Amino acid sequence: xxxxxxxxxxxxxxxxxxxxxxxxxxxxxxxxxxxxxxxxxxxxxxxxxxxxxxxxxxxxxxxxxxxxxxxxxxxxxxxxxxxxxxxxxxxxxxxxxxxxxxxxxxxxxxxxxxxxxxxxxxxxxxxxxxxxxxxxxxxxxxxxxxxxxxxxxxxxxxxxxxxxxxxxxxxxxxxxxxxxxxxxxxxxxxxxxxxxxxxxxxxxxxxxxxxxxxxxxxxxxxxxxxxxxxxxxxxxxxxxxxxxxxxxxxxxxxxxxxxxxxxxxxxxxxxxxxxxxxxxxxxxxxxxxxxxxxxxxxxxxxxxxxxxxxxxxxxxxxxxxxxxxxxxxxxxxxxxxxxxxxxxxxxxxxxxxxxxxxx
Ligand code: SF4
Numbered sequence: 001x002x003x004x005x006x007x008x009x010x011x012x013x014x015x016x017x018x019x020x021x022x023x024x025x026x027x028x029x030x031x032x033x034x035x036x037x038x039x040x041x042x043x044x045x046x047x048x049x050x051x052x053x054x055x056x057x058x059x060x061x062x063x064x065x066x067x068x069x070x071x072x073x074x075x076x077x078x079x080x081x082x083x084x085x086x087x088x089x090x091x092x093x094x095x096x097x098x099x100x101x102x103x104x105x106x107x108x109x110x111x112x113x114x115x116x117x118x119x120x121x122x123x124x125x126x127x128x129x130x131x132x133x134x135x136x137x138x139x140x141x142x143x144x145x146x147x148x149x150x151x152x153x154x155x156x157x158x159x160x161x162x163x164x165x166x167x168x169x170x171x172x173x174x175x176x177x178x179x180x181x182x183x184x185x186x187x188x189x190x191x192x193x194x195x196x197x198x199x200x201x202x203x204x205x206x207x208x209x210x211x212x213x214x215x216x217x218x219x220x221x222x223x224x225x226x227x228x229x230x231x232x233x234x235x236x237x238x239x240x241x242x243x244x245x246x247x248x249x250x251x252x253x254x255x256x257x258x259x260x261x262x263x264x265x266x267x268x269x270x271x272x273x274x275x276x277x278x279x280x281x282x283x284x285x286x287x288x289x290x291x292x293x294x295x296x297x298x299x300x301x302x303x304x305x306x307x308x309x310x311x312x313x314x315x316x317x318x319x320x321x322x323x324x325x326x327x328x329x330x331x332x333x334x335x336x337x338x339x340x341x342x343x344x345x346x347x348x349x350x351x352x353x354x355x356x357x358x359x
Contacts, residue, residue, distance in 0.1 A: 002062040005035060006139070007132025009172045010179075021056060029178065031057075036179025041065065041139065065136050066090070083140060085109075087127045092137040092156055094149075102151040105137045107167050108158025113192050113228040115213075117259060119291045120157045129158070131169035138174065152182055155190040155211070159228075161197025168200070171208060184208050190255065193232045198240035202247050210244050211253040211284070212237065216263040217275035225262065238279060245280040251317075252281045258307065259288045264299040269307045273314040282317040 003016060014028035021027075030048060034040045041063045043054045066083035073079045077096045082089060093104040108128050115121035138149055152174055154160045160167045167189070175184045188209035191197050201210060216222040222229040241252045254276060258264045276283060285308065288298040299307075311318045 002060055004130060004132035005031070005061045005063050006135045007130050007166070007169060007173070009131075009169050010176055012169070021060065023053075027053075032176075032178055035063065036173065036176065037181075039139065039142075064132065066133070066140050068140055079141075081137075081141060083137065085129070085133050085136075087129060087133065090129070090133075090137070090157060092141060094141050100151055101147060101149050102153060103138055103141055103149045104153050104156050105134055105170075106156030106158055107134055107154055107160045107163050107170075111158050112162055113159050113226060115192070115226050115228075117215075117225060117257065117288060117291065117294060117296045119294075122291075122294065123157075128163040129166060131166040131173065134166060134170035135173050138180070150182065151186045151188075153188045153190060153211070155188070159192060159194065160189050161191045161194045161200065164197070164200050168204065171204075171206075175206075175208075185250075188253070192226050192228050193237040193240065194228065195231060195236065198244050202244050205247070207248055207250065209250065209253070210241070210248075211255050212241060213257075214254045214272075214275075215257050215259075216268060217271040218263075218268060221263055221268065225259070234275065238275065241279055241281070250280075252279065254281050254283045255286065256283055257286045257288050258299050258304060260297040260299040260303070262296070264303050264307055266306065266310055269310040273311055276315050280316070282319060283311065283315055284319050284321050285311075286321045 005013070008016065010028060010032050013032055014025050017023040017027045017031070018025055027049075031046070034046045040046060043049075043057050043063070046054060046057075049057070064086070066085045069082040069084050069089070071079055071081050079094045079096075081092045081094070083092060088109045090106045090109060092106055095102040095104065106129065109126035110123045111118070111120045112125040113121055134154075138152070141147070142149060154167065171187060171189070174180050174182050175187055184207035186209075188211050189201060190211040190213060192213045198210065198212075201208060213226070214222070215225050217234060219229070219234050222234070244250070245252055254272075256263070256272065272283065285304075287304065288296055290297060308318065308320075
């Protein structure tokens, strides 16, 4: 099996070149620069490598990009990509907000967390992505254009902490200043807070951002929305987040998607304000994007107003995330259509019942 070069960290590449191909270590810098700095994805164009060595590389390694099946763009410029990767279909989203261009990448085919409001969660789990497949999404988005992606969020399909090793490699590759060089502080890992997951991010001793999909600070409500929350106590989650904020000196983002009649009451707002006390954090509110076939609805404006008015004076920082890409089903919780489509033929509007890890 040829090794997949796009998914190798600099150190892995060097070790492979030295140990397997018996090359000098400087080859790693040459190849890494071609791939991730110059974005040359063909061995033939790596002109400072001898023809003989390029032929060796061709038989021992592969540079594979996903096939772009469709690219749909919403009025605000948000683009959703449906990609064909070795493990199946996957979706990624590009959110332009010049000068910032944010890539929302997937880390798994589907997801095992089964969040009840999320299309991906309803699509079930179909496998993990390799580091190569995570990184390659970036290259497919930027293609041959001059587009420079400035920010990355791991908020697409999948739970990053449930596929940690490839995610960790992808983080290292994307932030490596010999290549893509997206600053650690501009890369955010989003998680529901799987036990031990945040610890792994802390152990990296880096500055990557952390976003926690909280959605309720009431254990019972959270378990309704996120079946995985059955194995995540809110107190342990807060403890893990404090470990992150204490080690990195960074605030954590608490993602809170307001859903009508579920987590939008003043009691829920009070629980959220109480929970966030003492935790260096920013609460990021988002109004639910309806998903075809799912029963959930966004709250009305008055309810949103009351909820935010309750929070503002009681919390350190509360923001509203503008929902982007709703028309192309590229907004939060709306990815995974392709996976559902694959399972159901043409039936997209009814989410099937799937066994998840926690239900
Ligand atoms: Fe998975 Fe995130 Fe969807 Fe939950 S919200 S099912 S963690 S992709």
